[in-house]
Amino acid sequence: MSSREEGVSRRQLLVGSAGVLGVAAGAAGGYAAGPASRRDAGAGVGPAPAALDAPVAFHGEHQAGIVTPAQDRLHFVALDVISKDRAELARMLERWTNAAERMILGAEAAPGGLVGGGPHKVPQDTGEAYGLPASGLTITIGFGPSLFDDRFGLANRKPVALQKLPAFRGDRLEAHRSGGDLCIQACANDPQVAVHAVRNLVRLGFGVVSVRWSQLGFGRTSSTSTSQTTPRNLFGFKDGTSNVKAEEPDALAEHVWVQPQDEAGAGAWMTGGSYLVARRIRMQIEVWDRTNLLEQEQVFGRGKQEGEPLGETKEFDRLDLDRTGPDGKPLIPTTAHVRLAHESQLGGIRILRRGYNFTDGTDGVGHLDAGLFFIAFMRDPRRQFVPMQRALAAKDALNEYIVHTGSALFACPPGTEPGQPWGRALFA
Amino acid sequence: MSLSIVRRMPRLLVVLTTAAALAGCSSGADTDAAPSSGDVVVKTDDATCELSAATAPAGTVTYRVTNAGSKVTEFYVYAEGDRVVGEAANIKPGGSRDLKVELASPGTFTVACKPGMVGDGIRHEFTVTGATSTGNADEKVTRAIAAYREFVGGQSDELVARTTEFVVAIKAGDVARAKSLYPQARLPWEMIEPVAESFGDLDPRIDGREDVVDEGMAFTGYHRLEKDLWVTGLQPDSTKIADQLLADVSDIAAKAQTVEPDALSIANGAKALLDEVATGKITGEEERYSHTDLWDFKGNLQGSQAALETLRPVVTPRDAALQQALDAKFAELNMLLDSHRSGGAYVSYTRLTDADVKKLTVALDALAEEVAKVPGVVAG
Structure with a gap:
């Protein structure tokens, strides 16, 4: 790269090049281009790094918001179903789908939603995103294990992989930050757009669902496409360098998308879907900040500036876990986060991480209530997240500085075609 | 409103x-x-x-x-x-x-x-x-307005009667009786609150709270007597406050009988009553000394339901699904609220758990979203 690189803005880095922009515009246009081309331009098929304010295709084989290049902002909400009527729940999902199809384009949640109802009607759209661009909004929904109890006759449709996560060593989970019958993950490059999306869907759900907990995230902590740089978490480190990326179709099939053979019976509707694990990980920020650099780097197993594996020079250099220093000890300590989370230590397990930094103000004793809202997508949490988290909970040096305060698991169904509501295969 | x-x-x-x-x-x-x-x-x-x-x-x-x-x-x-x-x-x-x-x-x-x-x-x-295609004056709307005026008239009479009893107990120094009459005297008030609130300074004199009394105005009315009964004990001027309350309530009741609402204002009033619940009652702010908030909750809810009942013949032909939803959601919230009754009285707000309050809030949200659609339907 030439010296012009110095003038490259953050936006340009994320966008890539003008050539990529052109491709993205084509993909977005696919929404309106009829069924034949829509399949090719589907949300889950290709990474489409686009301008930060461009729309992301809604329809496709997989839901958007999974391999979509991670946007900067998140509003995540978990909901409980309060209605006892299965048909009412299905109708709400239809209303959600209709509103989502519009909002991802930057349109109001309903036609004429801002003022179209006239002076005496309540506006159908809340209005705070009116005039803002689509901002890469994606809306991804999922179903929690509790939805498959005896309330809605869905017990016989429960996927085998959708088992409540076990307790992990060191967990300090709070009930009001955990679980839920449904979830909505709204990601966008403008926080107002993400919040607007959730607010309007929640409103469409009054009487059917109530919000159990929610989480705002203000900065992505993962890159899900090779077009993106690896961002830093609130500890100041690059983490998740070897994330599963959108450009790896074989890895996505192996690690992220539910395959037909996975759920032959009750959960066959999950084929093409993915499981979402959410963990609210509070960081002991103040303690970490007074920890010396050597300790910090040893905890992660990476350099702080470059993000290189210890003993290497560049972020994407091969992680050589066998290298030892002059003292004969491994350069990357046996308790380092990067070692324990590496696929070579986990029998080849990988996941697609899509987490966000969060700050929920202060905790009442003057410390930041901040951390990582971990989100990861995977094909089978029993074989991926559970063993991975068991290994980390047992040995990770990072545990001294973090505590898991919230936990949830959701089955995100496959994508939809135009005219199909979310969850149609489940409620059919 | x-x-x-x-x-x-x-x-x-x-x-x-x-x-x-x-x-x-x-x-x-x-x-x-x-x-x-x-x-x-x-x-x-x-x-x-x-x-x-x-x-x-x-x-x-x-x-x-x-x-x-x-x-x-x-x-x-x-x-x-x-x-x-x-x-x-x-x-x-x-x-x-x-x-x-x-x-x-x-x-x-x-x-x-x-x-x-x-x-x-x-x-x-x-x-x-061309010319406006003439529509028939809507008989149903006319009847709805008459029915609502009748309801307001009935509740106004009830308000005066019950407040009279309450004032008598205060003046007799019968604290126990006054305490038991207090929430019941306020029930009809809460049912027609949007009407009462339209009469300028009478509302703050009758229903003002200690922290929202305007500058230059004294803290009077129901809530002053509530504080006397539950916190400070009856004061030398309690009798005077009680007399003034009865005079103000009688005044507002007479005025309420003369109100000429239209279908839209009835519908908006029904929505405003639920807003009262959401911002004052469900939070336990209104009755901070007596904690009888659930009585007021019931009053607002009944007032809203009664107002919309008069509009039923107008709403049903225009949006039958909405009327069905209103019926279902009113029934759900009434049932939930009445589960907090014990021996004919609503329990103290302080006995509600966080989970109870959330359940009530969720049911209220569900109802209010539907009620908010009614003004648009009656305005056409």
């Missing part, structure tokens, strides 16, 4: 075809009927929106919209201020759709094609000519 008379909008009935009624979620319910001569043919693509006519006589106007563009489009007919008179959403590339709109009054409208569904769209003026 006040019950001041709100100018009614001329009614513009919108008759959508089945396909357009499925706005936003429709499958390809495209038209294949032959156009009739009075129809307005609309040809649109990504950049243009051409109409075969820019004017039509008052009455039903049919727009036959064809999308030759590459983007999904929408077609709107707007009255002043971008109020949607009719819309056909989700018209796919190559698709077409009929939109029937009842434009009963002459005037200038705006039509818009909106390729890509965002922005202002491609707009044209559309003029409706």
